[in-house]
Amino acid sequence: MSTSDHGAHRKRSRAGLTTRVAAASAVVVAATAAVGFGAGSSFASAKATAHHRATASARSGRAKSHFLACEVTDTGGINDRSFNASAYQGLKVAAKAIPGLSYKYLQSNSTSEYAPNINTFIGEKCGIIITVGFDMAQATQTAAKAHPSQKFAIVDYSYSPAMKNVLGLVYHTNQDAFLGGYLAAAMSKSGKVGTFGGQDIPPVTIYMDGWVAGVRYYDKVNHAHVVALGWTPAKKRNFASGSFAGNGLFTNDFTNQALGKTDAQTLMAEGADVIFPVAGAVGLGAAAAVKQAGAGHYMEWVDTDGCVSAPQYCSLFITSVTKGIVASVSTAVEAAARGTFHGGNYNGTLANNGVSLSPFHTFAHKIPAKVKAALKTLKAKIIANKVSLDPNSYPAS
Amino acid sequence: MSATSPAEAPERPAAPPPAGAPAWRRFVRFVTEANVAMVTLLAVVGGLFVGAILIVVTTPATLHAWGELGSHPGRTFSVTFQTLGNAYGALFVGSVISPSALGHAISSGQGWTGVFTPISETLVSATPLILAGTGVALGFSTGVFNIGGQGQLIAGALAATYVGFGVHAPIGIHLPLVILAGAAGGAVAGFIPGILKARTGAHEVIVTIMLNYIFLYLLEYLLTTQPLQKPNQSNSISRSISSTGQLPHLFGSGLRVNLGLIVALAVAAGASWFMRRSTLGFQFKVIGANPAAGRTAGMDARRATILVLMISGALVGMAGMSTLAGTDFFLSTGYGGNTGFNAITVALLGRNRPLGVVLGSLLFAALSTGGRYMQASTGVPIDLTSVIQAVIVFMVATPALVREIFRLREAGAGKILLFTKGWGG
Numbered sequence: 001m002s003t004s005d006h007g008a009h010r011k012r013s014r015a016g017l018t019t020r021v022a023a024a025s026a027v028v029v030a031a032t033a034a035v036g037f038g039a040g041s042s043f044a045s046a047k048a049t050a051h052h053r054a055t056a057s058a059r060s061g062r063a064k065s066h067f068l069a070c071e072v073t074d075t076g077g078i079n080d081r082s083f084n085a086s087a088y089q090g091l092k093v094a095a096k097a098i099p100g101l102s103y104k105y106l107q108s109n110s111t112s113e114y115a116p117n118i119n120t121f122i123g124e125k126c127g128i129i130i131t132v133g134f135d136m137a138q139a140t141q142t143a144a145k146a147h148p149s150q151k152f153a154i155v156d157y158s159y160s161p162a163m164k165n166v167l168g169l170v171y172h173t174n175q176d177a178f179l180g181g182y183l184a185a186a187m188s189k190s191g192k193v194g195t196f197g198g199q200d201i202p203p204v205t206i207y208m209d210g211w212v213a214g215v216r217y218y219d220k221v222n223h224a225h226v227v228a229l230g231w232t233p234a235k236k237r238n239f240a241s242g243s244f245a246g247n248g249l250f251t252n253d254f255t256n257q258a259l260g261k262t263d264a265q266t267l268m269a270e271g272a273d274v275i276f277p278v279a280g281a282v283g284l285g286a287a288a289a290v291k292q293a294g295a296g297h298y299m300e301w302v303d304t305d306g307c308v309s310a311p312q313y314c315s316l317f318i319t320s321v322t323k324g325i326v327a328s329v330s331t332a333v334e335a336a337a338r339g340t341f342h343g344g345n346y347n348g349t350l351a352n353n354g355v356s357l358s359p360f361h362t363f364a365h366k367i368p369a370k371v372k373a374a375l376k377t378l379k380a381k382i383i384a385n386k387v388s389l390d391p392n393s394y395p396a397s
Numbered sequence: 398m399s400a401t402s403p404a405e406a407p408e409r410p411a412a413p414p415p416a417g418a419p420a421w422r423r424f425v426r427f428v429t430e431a432n433v434a435m436v437t438l439l440a441v442v443g444g445l446f447v448g449a450i451l452i453v454v455t456t457p458a459t460l461h462a463w464g465e466l467g468s469h470p471g472r473t474f475s476v477t478f479q480t481l482g483n484a485y486g487a488l489f490v491g492s493v494i495s496p497s498a499l500g501h502a503i504s505s506g507q508g509w510t511g512v513f514t515p516i517s518e519t520l521v522s523a524t525p526l527i528l529a530g531t532g533v534a535l536g537f538s539t540g541v542f543n544i545g546g547q548g549q550l551i552a553g554a555l556a557a558t559y560v561g562f563g564v565h566a567p568i569g570i571h572l573p574l575v576i577l578a579g580a581a582g583g584a585v586a587g588f589i590p591g592i593l594k595a596r597t598g599a600h601e602v603i604v605t606i607m608l609n610y611i612f613l614y615l616l617e618y619l620l621t622t623q624p625l626q627k628p629n630q631s632n633s634i635s636r637s638i639s640s641t642g643q644l645p646h647l648f649g650s651g652l653r654v655n656l657g658l659i660v661a662l663a664v665a666a667g668a669s670w671f672m673r674r675s676t677l678g679f680q681f682k683v684i685g686a687n688p689a690a691g692r693t694a695g696m697d698a699r700r701a702t703i704l705v706l707m708i709s710g711a712l713v714g715m716a717g718m719s720t721l722a723g724t725d726f727f728l729s730t731g732y733g734g735n736t737g738f739n740a741i742t743v744a745l746l747g748r749n750r751p752l753g754v755v756l757g758s759l760l761f762a763a764l765s766t767g768g769r770y771m772q773a774s775t776g777v778p779i780d781l782t783s784v785i786q787a788v789i790v791f792m793v794a795t796p797a798l799v800r801e802i803f804r805l806r807e808a809g810a811g812k813i814l815l816f817t818k819g820w821g822g
Binding site: 070075104106107109110111112113115116117120121123124135138199200201252 | 491511514518614617621633634720724725727729730731732733734735736766769770772773774776778779780
């Protein structure tokens with residue numbers, strides 16, 4: 001712009017004006033979009049009438065026995081159809097079990113909001129504060145140390161050494177993901193299955209570890225050659241037991257469905273016909289892509305039973321690899337309300353139903369009886385610790 | 398926002414208020430014409446009004462009451478006003494002060510920290526907005542559209558973090574180094590689009606937007622590598638900066654408001670002086686308004702472009718530093734949230750003037766901290782405040798609309814056009 005316009009001042013300035021007007025309107029649009037950015041889920045959550053009911057019961061409940069349970073979501077938000085939503089469901093379950101128990105949530109729109117959100121709830125005199133997600137570990141720990149009488153439970157994290165006023169809820173999802181991987185391999189016609197994650201962190205990759213191990217185990221016992229794409233576990237992380245470091249496909253985002261669509265399309269382009277997204281709401285984008293790809297393409301949902309949390313895609317879900325956030329959160333809340341809360345760590349496993357494969361729903365008749373029987377045996381073997389969950393203990397196809 | 402009016406009124410007198418007219422007539426004239434202050438004030442009113450409608454239609458109790466408008470009109474209005482009063486009351490209590498907590502503190506002499514917590518939180522969240530907003534505004538008023546706030550903010554925070562945990566020095570040396578590192582990181586991030594524009598003509602809007610992604614992913618990558626990542630952690634979080642690099646609290650450890658606020662206000666004041674009084678600032682303005690005239694007068698437009706983007710980036714980088722050294726002390730993925738983009742909004746709202754940016758930042762910060770309390774205490778979702786903010790920005794950007802809605806008289810040409818002029822027109 002500065003080199004080519006020596007003479008024609010008038011023309012130049014008009015062009016400059018147009019550019020500036022265009023740029024200015026772009027900026028206005030960008031700015032409006034920016035402030036509206038956080039509002040994506042806005043009025044869906046306003047419609048969460050349960051919330052208002054809860055507030056109403058808080059008001060009426062103040063007179064009699066009153067216990068307030070509070071949840072701080074991570075940046076995925078309350079409608080992520082994944083762990084934030086599950087933890088909230090746990091509060092609702094607890095509220096049904098205990099009269100006079102009310103519940104609230106605060107959404108974190110950025111990581112800087114974790115601490116103020118927790119502090120707001122401490123000010124609201126919550127009986128227990130549920131923080132959701134590995135990323136909130138630091139903020140929860142700081143608040144728990146500063147307020148030793150405030151009870152906390154955190155989803156997807158365990159502290160070592162354990163803290164007296166915090167219950168860490170962790171789930172050995174490599175166990176049910178192992179079953180999910182086995183099932184995916186059994187259902188694949190193309191001989192390729194694929195997974196991708198929301199972020200390269202243990203609560204995500206532990207699913208992928210188990211899933212890839214399950215695929216490789218299937219190959220080993222059935223002399224098959226199904227390839228698992230999207231995650232190559234390398235070596236055990238020296239902390240956060242059971243999880244591996246490795247290379248894989250990650251969206252680095254738990255909200256942007258477009259990224260999930262792209263990753264699922266990439267995997268399908270490489271030949272995968274069963275997709276396992278481990279990325280919360282981003283998986284909805286993958287579901288859209290799988291649906292678009294048409295017959296012969298399936299997926300497995302994660303965290304919750306997909307046929308309940310995303311029923312519009314139920315016909316695509318072979319199964320869901322779930323973790324029992326709802327049950328463990330409601331147990332923690334009820335314990336706090338009854339005065340039997342203890343800090344420490346809770347481990348969800350196949351044995352205590354803390355993790356499980358969901359019912360097969362529309363696939364109930366499509367999965368061969370032989371495979372169903374194999375899954376049953378395999379589950380018993382995992383509980384009895386007779387099968388290695390280490391993906392690298394099996395040869396990769 | 399009405400506080401802008403006394404400062405701005407004398408500069409650009411309205412279409413002639415008859416000399417010697419009584420003060421009340423000039424006042425009436427002022428509030429009935431579409432001047433900058435009135436448009437902004439009415440935009441806020443409009444935002445709250447739209448918010449009120451959304452509260453009414455999304456709250457079952459008020460919807461039910463409106464269903465009974467025919468049979469119990471009195472109840473309809475009392476329920477509506479009670480719901481709105483609760484929500485907007487909570488917005489105020491959560492962002493400024495709680496009258497009941499104040500009363501309690503006065504009578505018992507205790508709990509003063511609680512009284513000042515809301516205003517402290519508002520100031521804490523306004524701090525990065527003031528810095529980043531001033532930086533962005535500085536670019537805008539020079540005709541440079543810096544949309545790279547997010548990237549520059551991350552760059553500043555990254556540099557400040559390395560200096561924060563890597564350098565060991567007494568606070569008197571360490572803290573200034575951390576602040577300077579934040580500015581330097583942002584300046585480097587601003588230099589890239591600057592040199593690209595000056596040398597190749599690459600449009601800074603595109604380059605800065607794309608750089609946002611580069612810095613976002615650079616942060617995510619660095620958070621998994623030593624020495625930035627916290628040792629023995631698999632989370633993507635950084636080491637914490639040492640206490641000598643942290644911005645000290647202004648009013649004791651109970652309130653999070655910190656020295657960053659003073660830094661931000663000083664920067665805003667400095668930017669105001671820079672644009673009004675300094676030679677370089679004058680050159681920037683001339684080049685922004687008319688590059689050809691600037692060149693004719695012997696000014697170096699390329700150098701100015703690079704410098705503006707560097708200064709703008711430095712201020713935004715300091716915003717990244719202020720959250721890091723003031724409240725967070727470590728970095729994680731998603732650091733900064735939407736601050737870089739909110740800065741654009743705030744600059745727009747403040748019409749690219751540092752004072753306006755400060756006031757706009759306070760308004761935005763109050764809406765978000767108050768929104769948190771509103772959601773916690775009344776159940777009205779905090780997303781409502783995003784809608785209010787969006788409506789305010791929308792109306793500020795379309796003064797003609799505000800004029801039509803509120804039937805304001807047209808202001809003197811200079812007054813209303815000034816806004817677009819500020820954007821380099």
